[in-house]
Amino acid sequence: MTQHRKIGDVILQAEAISLSFGGVKALSNISLEVREHEILSIIGPNGAGKSSMLNVINGVYHPQQGHVVYRGKARDRMHPHEAARQGIARTFQNIALFKGMSVLDNIMTGRNLKMRANFIQQALYWGRAQREENTQRAYVEKIIDFLEIQHIRKTPVGRLPYGLQKRVELARALAAEPTMLLLDEPMAGMNVEEKQDMCRFVLDVNDEFGTTIVLIEHDMGVVMDISDRIIVLDYGKKIGDGTPDEIRVNPDVIAAYLGGSH
Amino acid sequence: MFYRESGQFKSSYAADSAIFTIAQDRVFIAALLALSFVAVPGLASDYLLSGILIPFLILSLAALGLNILTGYAGQLSLGSAAFMAVGAFATYNFMVRLPGMPLLLALLLGGLCAALVGVAFGLPSLRIKGFYLAVATLAAQFFIEWVFTKFGWFSNYSSSGVISAPAMQIFGYPIDTPASKYLLTLSIVAFMALAAKNMARASIGRAWMAVRDMDVAAEVIGIPMLRTKLLAFAISSFYCGVAGALYAFVLLGTVDAQAFDLHRSFQILFMIIIGGVGSILGSFLGAAFIVLLPICLNLIGQVFHGAISTQFLANLEMMLFGGLIIFFLIVEPHGLARLWQITKEKLRVWPFPH
Structure with a gap:
């Protein structure tokens, strides 16, 4: 375990979030909590709704049902720049830098x-x-x-x-x-050294600034090593929530990753 | 070897974010300003002042305005000439209807009117982008031209819809000679160019470029889309409006709405494409190019006196413009300004290979 600041109270609660695009259900009835100063990983197969979940948290998408409570305040239909004002920052899966x-x-x-x-x-x-x-x-x-x-x-x-x-x-x-940092696949497409550097930075940010971090990542080694808690999504549903050790032995998660009857 | 920054160290963030970080640039721009403020008004002929320099400066200002909107904030507009018209007609009305109104104040108010109209026509930019927005601004172009032709009130019920500049003076000095008009234009353009450069290097300029390059990321980092885009429309239209007022009063003297038609909007758009999209310097280079090209072609025509008809020359100008636009869009989308930047980088080591 890392020796970062003590994990505090819940700062963000998503309650029964459902989000669909036309007929496609991206998220169905997902509830999750993020605690202060923790590193929370969201994992799941492609199309499981991980990025949609981040987009709901910082206001890019507005869920049809459910709501997000951030630091004790419920919010509906907020704009991303208001989320930024409240201390939520993020990075994107496809790099979204200002190229010019x-x-x-x-x-x-x-x-x-x-x-x-x-x-x-x-x-x-x-x-x-x-x-x-x-x-x-x-x-x-x-x-x-x-x-x-x-x-x-x-x-x-x-x-x-x-x-x-x-x-x-x-x-x-x-x-x-930011008080809360959302990282969408920060290590995708990196070689081992770059991944190590990035892991070090994520841990340092958490340690030195006390920033709460929610990250999406596909590299299981990284996820198991640096997360305090892991949430597993599959087909827009939450199938697991717990410490890395609990997730490792969760039968639903194993079924989702290795194949099995849904 | 003559243009290099070796030995010039910066020891503060202020020095590092200065407009001209290299001493050679500072010397060059100081010399240029001294030349244009002191030497040119005394030495240049009336034709050079009224025929070349004043139109160049005024069109540079309009190009600067469009560059703020299109080059920095990334919102394509085909309505620049319409905003120039608003500036011209508003300034005219302030001066005619409120006798004793100082010229500079009338210009400022005219620019503010253009800014308001710009904001109104900028509202669709919150929903639509790119070509669709260009079409929306095209509506501004046709609508505003129509309003000024249709309603006599704007031209003070002059029979032909033409507005004529009243006598101009600043602090008691009459602005009637080409030299005084040139100095007035130069002062305004120099000041507004400096202001544009300052905005471009400060947080509002970064917000514009962020919106231009990746609008979702810009909003996520906390840049309010509505405010940023509308501010770009307002400031851009203000620049165009002041340019329009100067165009009407200082350059032509009498003007009607047709002087600000779609052709003018395209001309300004070509200036920033050829000069450099998203560059203050580029606005000036593009304006210089477009003002000088017809004049150069005329000179060439005189050399081949009789061999080339004037009609052919006029068409040749159009063909050259078209060819150059295509050339720049393909080869150097950042225009003359980028070519100048590459030249500067080469000059650092020239004449040595390394």
Whole structure:
């Protein structure tokens, strides 16, 4: 086990979430809890509804039934930028960086929420606007140091290799100082070394900033190693919820992964 | 070897995010500004001022406006000329109906009117993107042109729908000579270009580019879509509106709504495609190119006096434009500005191979 901060109370509750697109049921009647400071993994075969679940949590999708309670407040039909305001940040399965911008500018967008200068101050680059640029830049440099990407600061993200792009995306999410971080397949398509680096960063983020992390991952070795708790989805239903050791021996999970009668 | 930054160290974040981080650039731009503010008004002929430099500056400003919307915020617009018309007609009405209104204030208010209209026609951008949005802004183009032609109130019931610039003065100085008009235009354009560059490197510029590059991710990181897009429409239309007012008053003197037709919108769009989408410098390069190309072709026509008909030259201009647009879209989508950037990178080591 990692020796990160003590796992606290439930900060997010999803209650009886159902989501469908036309006739396709993506999620049916899923309830789950996320506790403060924990690393929670969501696993399941392709099309199980893992990414849909993350999209429900940060407001990209609005479920037809059920609701999400975040830090004691129930919310319906919220916009993703409101979720960001409440401290939920995320990365995407397919890298969603701003391709035309440098690494530094990409990470700086993560600080946009902290900036208060209006556009006239920004147009004059005067007073508050200039002060903010410099103080926020200082914070962004801390993130850049933390994720060891100093050498590519000024590089346009489009020119970076895949592994580094994933790391920049994590940096952008971290720049928002989230209380809860949603990672959608942060290690997909990486080689062993890159995966090790990414695991180290995920654990460090959890440890140093106390950030609650919900991640989707297919690499079972990684999932079993770094998770405090695992939730298993299959065909939009929750079939398992527990510690890595409990999940390893759960008969439903074994059936879903190895095949068996549904 | 002449254009290199070796030995120039930055020790603060402010220095690192300056507009011109390299000393050579700072010297160059200072020299350029000194030349254009001090030397040009004294030395240049009236034709050079009114025929080339003033139209170049005004169209640069319009291109800058469109570049904010299309280049930075990624919202395709075919209504730039309509927003120019709003600026021109609004400024005219402020000056005619409120005697004693200072010129600069009238320009500012005219720009604000254009910004309001821009926001109204920007509302569809929250639902539609790309070509569909372009068609929605096309509606603005036709609608606004029609309104100014149809309702006499806007042109103060002049019989032909033409508005004529009243006498202009700033702080008691009359703006009537080509040199004074040039200085007025240059000051406004220089100031607004600086403001655009500042916005582009600050958080609002990053928000625009984020929306342009990946709108879902932008929203997830906390950028409100509604505010960001509408602000882009407002500021872009403000720039176009001021450009339109200058075009009507400083350049032409008298103007009707037909001066701001779809052709003008396309002209401005071509400027940013050729100059560089998403680049402040590109707006100027594109405007220079489009203003200078017909003039150069005319000169060539004079060399071959008689051998080439003027009609053929006019068509040649269209063919060249078409060819160049295709060339830039395929070979260098970031336009002349990117070519300049590549040249600068090459100049760092030239004439040595490494």
